[in-house]
Amino acid sequence: MKCQKCQKQATFHITDLTGDELLALHLCPDCAKQYLKTDETPSEGPMTNALQKQLKPLEQAAEDLRELDSKVCPICGISFFEFRQAGRLGCPHDYVFFQAELEPLLINVHGQNHHVGKQPKRGVRDTESQTELIRLRREMKEVVEQEDYERATEIRDQIRSIEEGQQSG
Amino acid sequence: MVDGNLEADIVIGSRIRLARNIAGLPFVDHATSDQTAHIEKVIMHEAESLSDPTIVFYDLAGLEELERQFVLDLERVSRAVLRKDQDLSSQPKASLLSEPVVSELSVQVNEEDHLRFSVTRNDCDLLSAWELLDRTDDRISQNIDFAFDSQRGFLTACPANLGTGLKASVMVHLPALAQTRQTEKVFRTLHKHGINVRGLFNDEASGNFFRVSNQLTLGLTESDLITKVLDAIPVINRFECKAREFVLDNNRDALRRDVQVAYENLGRVDVDQVREIEWANTLRELSLVRLGVALEMLDMSKASQIQSMFESVQLKKRLDSAIADENYQLAAELRDRIREIGEGGQS
Numbered sequence A: 001m002k003c004q005k006c007q008k009q010a011t012f013h014i015t016d017l018t019g020d021e022l023l024a025l026h027l028c029p030d031c032a033k034q035y036l037k038t039d040e041t042p043s044e045g046p047m048t049n050a051l052q053k054q055l056k057p058l059e060q061a062a063e064d065l066r067e068l069d070s071k072v073c074p075i076c077g078i079s080f081f082e083f084r085q086a087g088r089l090g091c092p093h094d095y096v097f098f099q100a101e102l103e104p105l106l107i108n109v110h111g112q113n114h115h116v117g118k119q120p121k122r123g124v125r126d127t128e129s130q131t132e133l134i135r136l137r138r139e140m141k142e143v144v145e146q147e148d149y150e151r152a153t154e155i156r157d158q159i160r161s162i163e164e165g166q167q168s169g
Numbered sequence B: 001m002v003d004g005n006l007e008a009d010i011v012i013g014s015r016i017r018l019a020r021n022i023a024g025l026p027f028v029d030h031a032t033s034d035q036t037a038h039i040e041k042v043i044m045h046e047a048e049s050l051s052d053p054t055i056v057f058y059d060l061a062g063l064e065e066l067e068r069q070f071v072l073d074l075e076r077v078s079r080a081v082l083r084k085d086q087d088l089s090s091q092p093k094a095s096l097l098s099e100p101v102v103s104e105l106s107v108q109v110n111e112e113d114h115l116r117f118s119v120t121r122n123d124c125d126l127l128s129a130w131e132l133l134d135r136t137d138d139r140i141s142q143n144i145d146f147a148f149d150s151q152r153g154f155l156t157a158c159p160a161n162l163g164t165g166l167k168a169s170v171m172v173h174l175p176a177l178a179q180t181r182q183t184e185k186v187f188r189t190l191h192k193h194g195i196n197v198r199g200l201f202n203d204e205a206s207g208n209f210f211r212v213s214n215q216l217t218l219g220l221t222e223s224d225l226i227t228k229v230l231d232a233i234p235v236i237n238r239f240e241c242k243a244r245e246f247v248l249d250n251n252r253d254a255l256r257r258d259v260q261v262a263y264e265n266l267g268r269v270d271v272d273q274v275r276e277i278e279w280a281n282t283l284r285e286l287s288l289v290r291l292g293v294a295l296e297m298l299d300m301s302k303a304s305q306i307q308s309m310f311e312s313v314q315l316k317k318r319l320d321s322a323i324a325d326e327n328y329q330l331a332a333e334l335r336d337r338i339r340e341i342g343e344g345g346q347s
Helices: A028-038 A046-060 A061-067 A080-087 A099-110 A127-145 A149-168 B006-010 B031-048 B065-073 B077-083 B124-139 B175-181 B185-192 B222-266 B271-276 B281-296 B303-324 B328-346
Strands: A010-018 A021-027 B011-020 B055-058 B104-109 B114-123 B168-172 B195-199 B207-216
Touching: A010 A127, A021 A028, A021 A099, A046 B065, A061 A080, A127 A149, A149 B303, B006 B011, B011 B124, B031 B104, B031 B124, B114 B124, B124 B222, B168 B222, B168 B281, B175 B185, B175 B281, B185 B195, B185 B222, B195 B222, B195 B328, B207 B222, B222 B281, B303 B328
Parallel strands: B055 B104
Antiparallel strands: A010 A021, B011 B114, B011 B168, B104 B114, B168 B207, B195 B207
C-alpha cells in the first residue's frame, strides 16, 4: 500500500479519532512522523501546516516536485506551483484536475474527504458545462487581447448558448 | 446550553460565516475585472430581492472612511483585502472589542470567495445565528447556481473551507489562563479535537482575547460543526475558572489593586486625553476591568457598561488618528458617536 501523503510505501497504519469519527491513515515513516508531530504544534493555520506536511517529503525529490508544479489546469490556467504559493485554487475545476494532489491535503486538513452537509436548494447543475464556461471565458479574453474578434464572436455565441441552456434547464 | 452567567464571563461574541462561489466562473483571484463586476451585479441583485432591512452590505470601495474602519474593526475583512487596499495598509488596526448589540447579517462580495456572508452576535447563540444564515443561504441560492460537487460539497478558493464553507467562532476573554501561562496547553488539547484557537489580535499586549473556531469544514454537517465549537466553550470556561481561583488564592490583593487602577484609568479617559492613550495599555486595562467585574471586585452590575466603554475607547483611538490626519469631518462624526455612547451609559 502506498502512503496517503507521498508515493512511498506505507508502513504506519494510524487510527485517529476526529470528533466522533474514526479516521484510518496509511503513511510512510516520514509522513507518519510529521502527522504525529503536528498535534504538538498548532501553528499559523491548518492550511499552511498541511501544505508543509504534504510537501516536505516532496521537496526531497526535487524532480517530482518540478513535474507536479508544472501541471497546469486547462480551464483556468493555474499551475500547481501557483496554488502552492498562494494556497488558493483558480477555479472549481481544479478540484477535479488536481484531485490526486489535493486528496492527501484534504485528508490532512479535514480528516475526511466527503461532504455530508447541506446541498444547494436548486438541483446541482451539470458540472461539465460549468467548466466549459470557465474555459470559454478564458479563451475569449485571450482572443480579444490578440484582436481576433472573429473567434471572439464564435466564443461569445457558444457562451450564450450554454448560459441559455442553463436558464431554461 | 449556556446556563447562568458562567460562560458570559468569558464570551465576548460569536460569528458564523459561509463561503460560496458562483458556478461557471473562476475564483476571485483568477477572475477578470469584468467577471468580478458580473459577480457583484448578480449577488447584489439577489440580495436586494431579499428585501431584508437587517442585511448590511459591504462594498469596500464605496464605503465612507468611518464605515470602512468600522467594518475592518469587526474583522469582517481579511488581511488579504487589507493588503490590496493601499489606503488602509498604512494603519491595520483591526480590533474586535465592540460587537454589534444585536445579531447582524453581513455580506461580502469578491473577497477570497465570490460570496461570504456572516451573522455576528454578542452572545454565543450560534445555533440561532445559523438558522438566520441557513435561511439566507437558501434564499440567495434560489436563483444563483453555486459551485457544488456532491462529494466535495461547496467548492471554495481555499481547500481549507471546502464542503460546508462554514466557520463558526466564539470570541473569548481568558485573562487568568493567559496570566498563568496555560493557554498553549489548553489549546493543544482542543486542537486534537478539531478546535482551533487563535489570538484575536496580532499584538502580544492583547494576549487575553482569543477566537475559538472549527478547524475543519468537510465531513461533518453544519450543526455538528457548530456544536463542536459550542461544546468547547464550557471546557475552556472550566479551565479559565480554575485559573481564576488560582490567581485569587495567590494574588488576590495585587489583582484587586490592578483592577481598581485599571478601572479608574479607563474612567478618566475622555476626548481631551485621547492622545495620551496607548492602545496596548488600554486593552490590558479593559481586560482587567472585565475580569474585575466577573470576580465581583468591581461594583458594576452591567457588563454592558464595559461594552460601551470598549466602544468609546476604540472610537477615541480613531478620533486621535483623524485629528492627526486633519480629517475634521470624520473627527466630528466620531465626537458625536462618542457623546451618544457617553449619554447612553449615564442613563
